[in-house]
Amino acid sequence: KQANGKYLVSLIEGDGIGPEISQSIKDIYAAADVPIEWEPVDVNPILKDGKTAIPDAAIESIKRNLVALKGPLATPIGKGHVSLNLTLRRTFNLFANVRPCKSIAGYKTPYDGVDTVLIRENTEGEYSGIEHHVVDGVVQSIKLITRAASERVLRYAFQYAESIGKKKVRVVHKATIMKQSDGLFLDLGLELSKQFPNIQFDSELLDNTCLNIVTDPTPYNDKVLVMPNLYGDILSDMCAGLIGGLGLTPSGNIGDECSIFEAVHGSAPDIQGKALANPTALLFSSIMMLQHMGLNEHAAKIQKAAFDTLAQGKYLTGDLGGKAKTHEYAGAIIDNLK
Numbered sequence: 001k002q003a004n005g006k007y008l009v010s011l012i013e014g015d016g017i018g019p020e021i022s023q024s025i026k027d028i029y030a031a032a033d034v035p036i037e038w039e040p041v042d043v044n045p046i047l048k049d050g051k052t053a054i055p056d057a058a059i060e061s062i063k064r065n066l067v068a069l070k071g072p073l074a075t076p077i078g079k080g081h082v083s084l085n086l087t088l089r090r091t092f093n094l095f096a097n098v099r100p101c102k103s104i105a106g107y108k109t110p111y112d113g114v115d116t117v118l119i120r121e122n123t124e125g126e127y128s129g130i131e132h133h134v135v136d137g138v139v140q141s142i143k144l145i146t147r148a149a150s151e152r153v154l155r156y157a158f159q160y161a162e163s164i165g166k167k168k169v170r171v172v173h174k175a176t177i178m179k180q181s182d183g184l185f186l187d188l189g190l191e192l193s194k195q196f197p198n199i200q201f202d203s204e205l206l207d208n209t210c211l212n213i214v215t216d217p218t219p220y221n222d223k224v225l226v227m228p229n230l231y232g233d234i235l236s237d238m239c240a241g242l243i244g245g246l247g248l249t250p251s252g253n254i255g256d257e258c259s260i261f262e263a264v265h266g267s268a269p270d271i272q273g274k275a276l277a278n279p280t281a282l283l284f285s286s287i288m289m290l291q292h293m294g295l296n297e298h299a300a301k302i303q304k305a306a307f308d309t310l311a312q313g314k315y316l317t318g319d320l321g322g323k324a325k326t327h328e329y330a331g332a333i334i335d336n337l338k
C-alpha cells in the first residue's frame with residue numbers, strides 16, 4: 001500500500017487481445033473506485049546465459065508489489081523457446097494453481113448451478129521436465145512427487161477452503177496404480193486434515209471424478225478438489241467446459257510471496273485489434289486477486305455488476321453469441337455498478 005492509500009499492482013497486459021481486455025479492467029476498476037494503481041510491466045523475454053528469462057525490471061516490480069494481473073502471453077512455437085508462462089511460474093515459485101468455475105446466469109450450458117473449485121499442484125509431478133532417451137525406441141519420463149511441494153499445495157487447499165466457506169477438501173488421485181507417488185500425496189492430505197478439524201477430508205480416484213462430474217457436477221459445489229499437476233491440468237479444463245469454456249474462467253497462481261492472477265485463455269490472434277474480445281475471464285481473475293488482497297467489498301460489487309450484465313444478455317461479446325464490442329460490454333458493467 002502506498003502513501004496515497006492505493007495498492008500498487010503489477011499489470012502484464014500481454015499479447016494479442018491482452019491490451020484490449022486489460023483496458024476494460026482498467027475502465028471498470030476506475031469506475032468502481034478500487035484503490036489500486038496499475039504498474040505496467042513488460043515481460044518480453046530476454047536471453048540470459050542462453051536461457052529465456054524475464055527482464056529484471058519486471059521481476060522487481062512483481063516482487064515489490066506481491067500481486068500481478070496478467071493477460072495472455074503468446075508462446076512462439078519451436079525448439080528452444082521455454083514458455084513465458086512456465087518461466088513466470090518458476091521465477092516466482094507459484095506452487096498452486098486455483099481454478100474456480102461457476103455457472104453464469106444468461107449463458108446456458110447443459111449444466112446448471114456449477115460451482116467447482118480445483119487446485120492444481122503447479123511445480124512438479126508429471127511436469128517436472130525430467131525425460132531421458134534410454135535406448136532407441138525407449139524414452140523415460142519421470143513423475144516427481146515430493147513431501148515439501150505436496151504439503152504446501154495441500155495446506156493451501158485447506159486454507160483456501162476455509163477462506164471461501166467450502167466445507168470439504170477432496171484429494172483426486174490414482175494411488176491404486178501410482179502407489180508411491182500419489183500414495184504420498186494422499187497420505188499427506190490425510191495427515192494435514194487433522195490440523196483442519198472444521199474441514200471434512202476425503203479422496204476420490206481420478207477416473208471416478210471425471211465420470212461423476214460430467215454426470216452431475218453439483219455434488220462438488222461444497223468441495224475444494226486438490227491434485228497433482230497433470231490431473232489438475234486436464235480436469236480444470238473439463239470443469240471450464242461445464243460452464244461454457246475457457247473464455248469465462250479465471251485462475252490464480254499462488255506463490256510463497258507473490259501471486260499472479262490470469263485468464264486461462266490465450267492471446268486470440270485471430271480477433272486481435274477488432275474489439276471483439278471478451279474481457280470476462282481477465283475480469284474474474286482480477287476479482288480473485290481482489291479477494292486475495294482482502295478487498296472483498298470491491299470484489300463483490302464488480303462481480304455482481306458483471307453477473308448482472310451477463311444475465312441481462314443485452315451487451316454480450318461475439319463468443320457468447322452477442323454483438324457488443326469489448327468496450328460496450330465493459331460499459332454495460334460500469335452502468336450496472338451504479
Ligand code: NAD
Nearest residue numbers: 072073074075247264265266267268269270271277278319
Ligand atoms: P486462444 O485461447 O488464444 O484462442 C482459441 C479460440 O478462442 C480463438 O478462436 C479465440 O478467438 C477464442 N478466444 C480466446 N480468448 C477469447 C476471448 N477473451 N474472447 C473471445 N474469444 C476468445 O488459444 P490459441 O489460439 O491456441 O493460442 C494463441 C496464443 O496464446 C498462442 O501463442 C498460445 O501459446 C498462447 N496461450 C497463452 C496462454 C496464457 O498466456 N495463459 C494460454 C493459452 C494459450
